[in-house]
Amino acid sequence: MTADHSSNCPPNPQNVPASDQDLTGHAFHLIGVGGAGMSVVAQILAERGAVVTGSDANGGDAFEQLRQRGMDVRVGHRAANVPPAATVVVSTAIKDSNPELLLARERGQRVIHRSEALALAARGRDFVAVAGAHGKTTTSAMLAQALTTAGQDPSFAIGGVVSSLHTGAHLGTGRAFIAEADESDRSFLNYAPTIEIVTNIEPDHLDNYGTPEAFAAAFVAFSERLESGGLLIACADDPGSRHLARTAAAAGTRVTTYGTTARTDIPGGPVPGAAHVQVIITRRRAVGTEAELVRWEPDAVAPAVGLVPLEPTIPGDHVVLNAAAAWEAGLELGVEPLAMARALSGFGGSGRRFEDRGEAGGVRVIDDYAHHPTEIEALLTAAREVAEERGGRVIAVFQPHLFSRTRNFAERFGTALAAADYTIVSAIYPARETQADFPQVTGQTVVDHISGTARYLADPAVAARAAAEFARPGDLILTIGAGDVTRLGPVILDLLASLPDPERA
Structure with a gap:
């Protein structure tokens, strides 16, 4: 135990x-x-x-x-x-x-x-806690980099390296302290934030919570941890986060939402439940998804801030949504809207989030921490955009994380991974669990639900070779998961460089 x-x-x-x-x-x-x-x-x-x-x-x-x-x-x-x-x-x-x-x-x-030690280290600062089943690291990293660019010198503690800052932790001289708030073990309830960002409330960690309802209730408790006068920033596109926003607002909490639903789609005023910060996708490219931001005050009939361009250099609609959350937090911390958007547009990524590991034999290798079905869906959508511009295919090497999560989401994992042209599933990364408690759950459990071409290869070295041998110039190989699958990137690159025939598949 x-x-x-x-x-x-x-x-x-x-x-x-x-x-x-x-x-x-x-x-x-x-x-x-x-x-x-x-x-x-x-x-x-x-x-x-x-x-x-x-x-x-x-x-x-x-x-x-x-x-x-x-x-x-x-x-x-x-x-x-x-x-x-x-x-x-x-x-x-x-x-x-x-x-x-x-x-x-x-x-x-x-x-x-750990969370209490972090709260202690952040004492005396404006604590910005970023929570959600996925998107925490990217959103935190975006906010840390943008505030740094804007001259605020924030402190931050992020579970991934912010590429442009070359670290995931920094004690700055500014008032803001940005940190991921881990919901997996309820430890995010040890914080008393000035600002909370909730990217989504998709059920996860059911080995701990038991039911989706209990998981959602923990986020309500999290919103109640806000300091008096603090701000909750929640994604209106996610049903769970949207419900949290309404619950918190009804309790008197100051709330701002962000999302892609327009506020003036119908005559007579805003659409009920639509976002205060509207994200308008204008162009999807392999080098980044472009958007414009429109900010509405509650109950307003005209925008307070309109058509601010946002151009992250990482592909995917989810990246733009994360940037919108960071943008709103930046405004709350005193950064001018256009300056904050420009700073976010320069975001260079963070470790293990669509991280480019290199290219060999005309094949590009990307590493990503995605370990929830929704994260994988977003990752493969972005990867497809990149692969199509290269004229190649998407090859996924996926390492499931936790036996319980694999069992609970096997069908959804299969649906998400079917978006790849070829999927290899390796042995499950057990973390805190043991195979003895889940004797029937293996990587094959996921493969059984993938409608496309897929194989279960438990040995990571065998999985790496199979991916390299299948690949051809123009393809993308993704190493996916929260475990040690990240180590396969260099292995695959070495294999690609050593294989004699670039048209091997």
């Missing part, structure tokens, strides 16, 4: 100062410090002056970056790693049997959740 650490997570640990200026002289030990979420917390705590140590089972790129910054981080979980005076920081993935956690509890050390 995964530990529930909520009872061990006081909002202000005893050895943490009330001052919001720095954490100098205070120690934190992070278990699982190499993870995407934990590593950025480590960096921010260190930048606030804390002494940071940590451990990780496997290491990895983020782990090595922390080591290069001078932090004492170690591979392997051993009781001896834990400094006796440190506040111990954990995620929900850390099990009760972890030797470092066991020792910390024996000593009576404070144990807090």
Whole structure:
């Protein structure tokens, strides 16, 4: 069982100062410090002056970056790693049997959740929490880059590298602190944001929540965590997020929505439930989807801001929607509308979000973190636009994430992946789960629901070779998933470079 650490997570640990200026002289030990979420917390705590140590089972790129910054981080979980005076920081993935956690509890050390450590590091700033089943990283990264370009020097903690900023974490001098708010374990309820962005509320993490209704209820609770006078920014195109906006507004919360539904489609005023920030798609291209933004005040019959051009350099309608959310947050933080749109148009992407890994033999390799059916649908739509301009096909190498998610969404995964010309599904990345609890669930479970050409190849190395051998010049190969499938990009590129016949398929 995964530990529930909520009872061990006081909002202000005893050895943490009330001052919001720095954490100098205070120690934190992070278990699982190499993870995407934990590593950025480590960096921010260190930048606030804390002494940071940590451990990780496997290491990895983020782990090595922390080591290069001078932090004492170690591979392997051993009781001896834990400094006796440190506040111990954990995620929900850390099990009760972890030797470092066991020792910390024996000593009576404070144990807090990662989200509470992040809230502590953000103390004294205008906290912008970005939530949703998908789109969090891209939206957070867009906002961080745009505010940086606009001269606000925001702080941010993002579970992916912002390409133009070369990091996923930064302690800035400005008032804004941007962070992804993780709904998977309800830890986003540990925040008290000034601004909340909710990109969507599609059911996920049902292994934790049990029902879609419980999942949606958690977002209502999240909206109630807003500071007095704070702003909820919600996507009107998503039914769950739209319902949240109405519920929050009825409770007296200040709400702005964004989406593609026009406000003046019919005579007599705005369409009920339509977005305050209207996104008008004007052109879809492989190098980015262009749009115009129109902003309406509530109950207005004419726009307050009209036809602001938005031109992200990444394809996909979902990218433009994410940018619209970031645009509205930027306006709330004081950036002029046109300047914010221009800053967003320069967004260069973030790690593992339609990330270009290179090209060999005329075949381009893209890596993406998509692990929910809706994310995969959006990814393959964007990939299709790129492939068609190249005169090629889309080849998907998909690694399912979690046995429970694979079981719950197998049919939807199959429908989404059918948009590829050829799909290879590898073994499931178990994360916190075990195959023994789901003996009948494998990658074949997804393949059985794909109507197009698809194969189940459990071995990642075999999957990589099959994708490379099938590809021909002009094609796109996508490595997709939240696990270690990202490691296959360089492998596939090496295979493409070594295969003798470029017209092999």
